[in-house]
Amino acid sequence: MDILSPQNARVKEWAQLLEKKHRDKQQKYIIEGIHLVQEALRSGADLECVAFDVDQGIPNELLHMTGAGTEVEWIGVSAAVIAKCSDTKTPQPVFAVVRKQSAAIGLLLQRKNSLVIVLDGVQDPGNVGTIIRTADAAGADGVIVGRGSADIHNPKTIRSTMGSIFHLPVIEGDLLEIIPEAKEQGVRIVSTSLQATSTCYGYDFTKASWLLVGNEAKGVSDAAQQLVDESVIIPMKGRAESLNVAMASTVMLFEAMRQRDFTTTIIPVQPPK
Structure with a gap:
């Protein structure tokens, strides 16, 4: 299901991950952009979801990776949602929420x-x-x-x-x-x-x-x-x-x-x- 409203409860949780205290509390963090999402998928990182600009669709570079990790949820979102979850002036059309994994x-x-x-x-x-x-x-x-x-x-x-x-x-x-x-x-x-x-x-x-x-x-x-x-x-x-x-x-x-x-x-x- 697409998420278009920046006021959506899930979006508010994602946006909180821009702050360290919420990253620590949720044990998650956000990565932005095609390259980082690619690397996370290739490396088997524990992704909760990948959010992409619903108007642009899933980026071509990621289309073949939609089956990587059966637990990864792919969600179409509005540009306003992307802007709320980004700390950059010009947000990229895709981001992912990653669960923290601690190395021993x-x-x-x-x-x-x-x-x-x-x-x-x-x-x-x-x-x-x-x-x-x-x-x-x-x-x-x-x-x-x-x-x-x-x-x-x-x-x-x-x-x-x-x-x-x-x-x-x-x-x-x-x-x-x-x-x-x-x-x-x-x-x-x-x-x-x-x-x-x-x-x-x-x-x-x-x-x-x-x-x-x-x-x-x-x-x-x-x-x-x-x-x-x-x-x-x-x-x-x-x-x-x-x-x-x-x-x-x-x-x-x-x-x-x-x-x-x-x-x-x-x-x-x-x-x-």
Whole structure:
């Protein structure tokens, strides 16, 4: 059955998911746009429903996916309903309501030579989402988001992940409990510091390494810093004072990927004949 009125009780529940307290209460969140809905369906996320603009119909890119997940309800809605459930100025013609699924920290603790990035008080949703996307691209085993960081189900965070939130475990928790557990399993905690004497290019990331990054303004908290095994510096040739936390995370993650999956081979340049 189509839902056309923004005053519909179900629509009001969906619109509430734009606020964290209601996401926590309902244990659900909203994703917007064709790409994110595609990724959620492909990844087997627990979708309650997909709502599409009834005047435009189900987007062509999603037509073949209407049978993916027999429990997923497809609902035609008005443009006014879509606008009420979106936090963007120009809403896309489709959104979905997703039930939260919590990943188990035990999976990461048991993984041999795990590569994980740990966020300590990273407050910007765009940074959190970008780091999740980068971790996915670099083949990391997971992301741990400590308390005080942006909500991983914030619409801006979700958009910034570009669907990567459905590709790898993203766990929210207390770092002062999780990190000591990891250290007991032989994981080394690595962080960046402007005072470090060794560079990220000289560190061995092939062993179990969890990369700890901190708040945009204050860096890693004192309590978390006490748990760090090794501090490294990202060398910079230019005059920039520092890197954005998402950029620094990218440098570290891709250096770890290079060491783990690629060997440097120098191809000699042949002189012209």
